[in-house]
Amino acid sequence: MNWQRWIMVIPALVFFAIFAIIPMCVAVYYTGLNWDGLTPPTWAGLSNWVQVFQNGEAWQSTRLTIELMVLCWITQNPISLVLGVFMAGKQKHRAVFGVFYFIPLLFSAAAIGVTWSYILNPNFGLVDSLLTALGVKQPVNWLGSPHLALISVSLVIAWQFIPFNSLLYQGGAKQIPESIYEAAKIDGAGPFRTFFSITLPQLKYTIVTSSVLILTGTLTYFDLIYVLTSGGPGTSTQVLAMDMYKQAFMNNNIGMGSVMAIILAVFGLILSLLILKFTGFNNMESQKEGA
């Protein structure tokens, strides 16, 4: 390799090494420290690890993260699929719908968190006013109730990301050749049968792509949760990323925060390895010709 090519490699490599790879490795070292970030650290060995696993915090945050993943998948995937198939149709109005669907994606998670904390407010929020107008008298404490908070968070996430996933499905559905539908029509298949026997199986790669993005995306939903619930009420929405932030930057416990960070990183790696192994995600490029 000549010197010109090395010069081309260096900027990306240096930035990525200094601000991503090395920090990731240093985080492992930090898990062994008793440190508030200011005073000199002392070596704590494995005690941080023992502590978070013994008091159950690590399990709890991991469980909540998985729960949120499942909730996000259930709310986003079926609706996106139906919307995507709808948008793939030929009528002009469908394209116009797509233009409006997209707008929530332009807002930051912070802006969405601020907006939805008002919309979901049990005293004067928009949802509550609409429910009252419909005759529902009991105000629902969407974000303040431990049982509802995680579900509410997943619904707000769904509001922002269903449009994105439906665009993926729109792309997938457009690639299904018309001839298959015509053949099915000649064979006398009804619309229901057509949907489940043709559309759905033809979209299997899109379903994989969309699921992968939903699951990996859910791991990192931090900003929205920070703004909407800060992990509360209690610890009912304290997913791994939130737990990490709280430990490190609110309790000033670098060691404990790093333990959560490592669990998060390992979780991310396991997730991608599983995805690679079981779905052949790297074969995704075949989706065009496979149609």
Place this chain on the structure above:
Amino acid sequence: MAAHTKIKSGKGYNVAFTTFGVIWLIVSFYPVLYILMSSLRTQDGFLSGGPTWLPTLHPTFSNYAAVFQSGFGHYFLNSLIVSVVSVVFIVLFSLLLAYVIVRTKNRAVKIIFNVFLVGLALPIQAAIIPVYILITKLGMYDTLGGIIFPSIAFGIPMTLLFLVNFVREIPNELYESMGLEGASDFQMLRHLVTPLTMPSIISIAIYQFILAWNNFLFPLVLTQSDSVKVMPLAVVQFQGDHTMNIPITMAAVTVSALPLLLAYIFGGRYIRRGMMAGFGK
């Protein structure tokens, strides 16, 4: 779904889908309208002016004036600097590396590419604690540069993967004919690769701009002063300062999304393509 199982005609199928489409249009767009409608109310009007789900009869822009008076012009500029500088370097560095990855067949390059692919799977949050310590030690805590540097690093993997896919499609003959004329790697990159991949460069740049503009974690952890505050952080703190004053907070939310909203009105198709660009071709 239940609706079109009953109606067995193609028309009924369409009616069911369209109904669903309309319902989602309302669910999706109405909250956005609500933000805009609320931002045009007065605080008194919001609390006592009848149903808040309808537009006000006496719209006012005073909330926007108040938002800009409280420093949003400055935060806007901060966001713009962070986003533009980050995106320029993310795209530049990724394009250089993408060229080498496509054109060089050796082990070192392959390993480097794999490192970036693994990096794709690692959440930013997992590195934020050491990044915070590092930025502090470098004396960059509470500066715009402190946000920009790690933003560049974490923007590279996705951009690289995307650009590699497109640089790969350039036929080898084009390189060879340029090589015969004695072109260097830099010349090939400048006169061959960049023009041919320009549409994908623009797409990924738009996508990265939206991410950078909306980034929350880096500014939250790496800055604290008003002078380096960026939009998403400003909106959240604004809400804290104006608790329960919904109209003025909604005006702040609108201002924070303004450049993306305006760009979407004028170039929606490109933005959508750009957003989709990050994922699959």
